Amino acid sequence: MxxxxxxxxxxxxxxxxxxxxxxxxxxxxxxxxxxxxxxxxxxxxxxxxxxxxxxxxxxxxxxxxxxxxxxxxxxxxxxxxxxxxxxxxxxxxxxxxxxxxxxxxxxxxxxxxxxxxxxxxxxxxxxxxxxxxxxxxxxxxxxxxxxxxxxxxxxxxxxxLDHDPQCGCYPYPEYDPRVESALSMIQDQLTAIPQAKRRWYAIKLFERDEQVQKAINLSTQQRSEIEQTIATAEGLFADTSDSIIVNARYDYIARIIAMSVVDKEDFSESMSDKVDRIVTNRWLALPIFAVVMWAVYYLSIQTVGTIGSDWLNDTVFGTWLPHVATGALHALNVAPWLESLIVDGIIGGVGAILGFLPQIMMLFLCLGILEDCGYMARIAFVMDRIFHRFNLSGKSFIPMLIATGCGVPGIMATRTIESEKDRRMSIMLTTFMPCSAKLTVIALVSGTFFPHQSWVAPSAYFIGIMAVIGSGVFLKKTQLFAGPPSPFVMELPAYHLPKASNILRSVWSRSRAFVYKAGTLIFASCVLLWFLANFNFRMQMVAQNQSMLRSICGAIAPVFAPLGLGDWRATAAIFSGLIAKENCVGTFHIAFGSGSMAQFEAQLRAAYAPMAGYAFLVFNLLCAPCFASIGTMRKEFGEARWTWYAIGYQTAVAYMVATIVNQAGALIAGTASVWGLSLAIAALGLIGFGLFIKRAQAQKPLAAQAM
CATH class of the missing domain: 3.40.50.300 (P-loop containing nucleotide triphosphate hydrolases)
Structure with missing residues (x-):
């Protein structure tokens, strides 16, 4: 209009x-x-x-x-x-x-x-x-x-909506007379700038704003006059020009506060201050955070969320819907391949993923409450304190918090990081955090291999954090990312009761995105996986052990043997997770055949050891993210080279950590092989070298200079 x-x-x-x-x-x-x-x-x-x-x-x-x-x-x-x-x-x-x-x-x-x-x-x-x-x-x-x-x-x-043209108009704030004199002299040089904009440009030039300096076309004489004016002001104040403006603004704010604000209890603590004395305490903050996240995952994966998921998996997608679909398809005399596609591929594959929706909604509800009441902002503050000990920027934790919903907005949120090196490193590390898609894998492994162990689900969250910290320590020693971390400044909002409409809106929008993804991308993936798992290269419908999926993934499977995942079904689940992490669950369900959730879990337990299942969780948590996140990485990096660096680094970290996890479990169970243990020891040695030995080598030249 x-x-x-x-x-x-x-x-x-x-x-x-x-x-x-x-x-x-x-x-x-x-x-x-x-x-x-x-x-x-x-x-x-x-x-x-x-x-x-x-x-x-x-x-x-x-x-x-x-x-x-x-x-x-x-x-x-x-x-x-x-x-x-x-x-x-x-x-x-x-x-x-x-x-x-x-x-x-x-x-x-x-x-x-x-x-x-x-x-x-x-x-x-x-x-x-x-x-x-x-x-x-x-x-x-x-x-x-x-x-x-x-x-x-x-x-x-x-x-x-006041249509008075003078509404909102005001005189410019007037600062220290010496500052005003300098600004006036600079404005006199800006004859090509419209009168209404001259003061703003004068302030920016006084601050030596590089963008404004490049944008304005000034003669050599004008630039010399402006620089002389700034230098004179810096001599009068014995300070840099940008600091002079900052101090002038705060002096003006102090006058505003003195005239319009009455402080009643300058030395009293608010309720938020009292709570923060505990939840941000140097010694208590992390234990409290660990307990809070344990409670979040316990409610989502082990108790409340599980009630809805069990009903969907066992009743709706496990028996009722397949029974109804099979009866209807028999009545219509559809071809056997079409019946298998609908019952085994679509209902079995997509249903296995949608069955975790109640657990995901419960997680979103818990996180929404923590966000809305102000607690998650405290966690960013606490993690900043920890990150700085490892030469990392606390700003990097903000995208990681956002990535617990989805990696795509988490990667995009790295735009708020000023340092290009810190920003690139944050893009590489943000997807280590468990997003909602990875929650389906966490829930499957936790419920199948560790049904009565409440530590498994929250451990995924802390493994992600440890991977971020460990990677930050290592990457900061390389030339690509060396340098001090960018500063992190944020205000902690006052605690308040969460607003139901905000929380419900957040849960609804995130859950709707999950269902939409299941109905589009994952639906198409399940159809493709069903086709590959039921047809050979001659386009004949065969048993799964003779299928294209078995042939392709069977050739790659030995690569994942040290992880305890050396069969074609686990390999297929790993690669399908690149399309969308939820596909891991759907692929397993298609590869093991249709049936109830109880039968499916029994087949998984028979095929893999518990620690191999946990290694699968760790690998999918830390390896290269889904295609959507990879595409966002490419956009934010601005070049393919950095995207490949990130994918390669994430996959290498995932492989080493998952190998160590599985081989440690095999050693305890007495089933470890010499080759597998050797690989795990080599992985442990590489991690130790990156975290510790390389640091000592980097410090030797400094020590030599001091002698």
């Missing part, structure tokens, strides 16, 4: 920006309590007025172009000139959030402030914000709201 009004929605991570966007537009974006949930900008139309387009920009702490989300947000504000900017501010972290507000005001875009989480602030009883004074000091409309409860959102909408 030609008369559309465009509004940009900006705010810090965890400020409630996405929640407000959903409330204003009716959209159903993902909501999370860590940076990087909104990696790209998204648009929606205002419910009350469809001519208003709301652009939800990535959450960011500033407009300095150091990360992808800052670049996206800044470019939109400067280049696309939205009609107004709606700045969502966390009322419980006013000082920190106003830093972004001032940077938006420096662009000159008409601004409305939505002071969110006013309900949380009221419960804390620590400070009061005078909204009228805050509005007067800043010169912009300020509306106090609670996006999660919907308080005063209608009032905010009315303010957004």
């Amino acid at each position: 030609a008369d559309d009004m465009t509004m940009a929605l900006v705010g810090n991570p965890n400020s409630g920006k996405t929640t407000l966007f959903n409330a204003l537009t009716g959209a159903k974006q993902a909501i999370g309590n860590w940076p990087g949930v909104t990696v790209e900008r998204k648009a929606g139309r205002l419910r009350k007025d469809k001519t208003v387009v709301l652009q939800d920009l990535p959450g960011t702490y500033s407009l300095s172009p150091y990360s992808s989300e800052e670049i996206v947000t800044r470019n939109f504000l400067i280049d696309e000139a939205p009609t107004r900017v709606l700045n969502v501010v966390d009322a419980t972290n006013l000082e920190r959030n106003l830093y972004l507000t001032l940077q938006v005001m420096e662009t000159g875009r008409p601004l409305i402030l939505a002071l969110n989480m006013m309900d949380v602030l009221a419960k804390e009883h620590r400070r009061e914000i005078n909204l009228k004074k805050l509005s007067y000091v800043l010169g912009v409309p300020v509306v106090g709201i609670s996006a999660i409860k919907g308080d005063h959102v209608e009032e905010l909408v009315d303010q957004m």
Whole structure:
């Protein structure tokens, strides 16, 4: 529409920006309590007025172009000139959030402030914000709201729809007089820049913003004058120019706070602070996290989720649906091959995967509660502390948390990492975490080989974390990834009761994606696998031991013998997992023939030792991810070479760890072979070399220099 009004929605991570966007537009974006949930900008139309387009920009702490989300947000504000900017501010972290507000005001875009989480602030009883004074000091409309409860959102909408052309306009924030003098002198040199944009460009040039310096066409004389002005200011303040601007902004924020905020109990602890003293404690944080994740997987895999899965597997897909389908197909006199395709291939293959849906939904429910209440943000903080001990960036753990739902958005979330080396390494390591697709393998192995062992399912989560840490230690010693980790700054949101609508929306969207995948990609995969498992190369329908799948995978199977998986059925399951990890379960079900879940599990136990089953879990957890994730890797890396590096490294790690697991089990059971143990010892030696010996060698030159 030609008369559309465009509004940009900006705010810090965890400020409630996405929640407000959903409330204003009716959209159903993902909501999370860590940076990087909104990696790209998204648009929606205002419910009350469809001519208003709301652009939800990535959450960011500033407009300095150091990360992808800052670049996206800044470019939109400067280049696309939205009609107004709606700045969502966390009322419980006013000082920190106003830093972004001032940077938006420096662009000159008409601004409305939505002071969110006013309900949380009221419960804390620590400070009061005078909204009228805050509005007067800043010169912009300020509306106090609670996006999660919907308080005063209608009032905010009315303010957004105010057609007064002066609504949201304001005088530029004025900083230290010496800074203002320098900015004025720089503006005098920007004669080719429109008057409305000169102040913003002057500030960026004062900060020595490289992108702006390259974008502006200035003469040598103009650049010299500007540099002289900056150098003079740095001499006056005895500081670098970018630090001068940062300090000027915070001085201005301090004046705003002094005029509009009353602090009642400066030295009292909020309930969130008291809880954080325990859950983020240096010694208690990890044990608490381990217990929490054990409880999540225990509820999902061992108890509540299992009730629904057992019913689907044993009753619906195990007996009732195959019986009904067989009776109907016999009545229609269909060909035997078509009956086998429908009953064994589609119902048996896809049904074996859909049977785990209740367990997956339970996992999503538990994780959704932890995300919405604010606990998962604490885990990112705790893991940052651990990661830094191993020279890793805490920002890398954010994509890994997101990847527990799906590896694709997890890989995309690495865009928030500034360092290119850290970003590439995070892309390589993110898919080590167990996603929802891998949960089907975890549930199958746990329920089949370790039905009464509650440690098996959560161990997959911690194996993923250990693989990330161990890989980070090794990769940081190589020239490709050497260097200090990028800094990690994030605010911890206040704890609050999870909102049922947010959690249910999250469970529904993730579960729907799982079912959609089962009905499309996995459906096609099961048909193909059934065909390969029931026909030979002459296109004759044969027994599975004479099929194309048996011939192809049987030739490759010896490669996986050290893992205890040296038969064609396990090999077929491993390779089908590259299409989608859920296919591992469907492939096993097709390869072992149709039947109830109990019969299927009995066949698996007869074919493989328990530790071989666990080795299968470990290998599929750590090896190259599905094709969708590999494609996303290729897109994010920007070149095929790095994608092959990642696939090769992940597969090598998976093979070594799975070999060690299986051979350790075989040694305990007394069934180990000399060849298998030798391979496991070699794998253990390579891992030890990468983690320890190579470090000592790298430190020798430093020691020699010190002598």
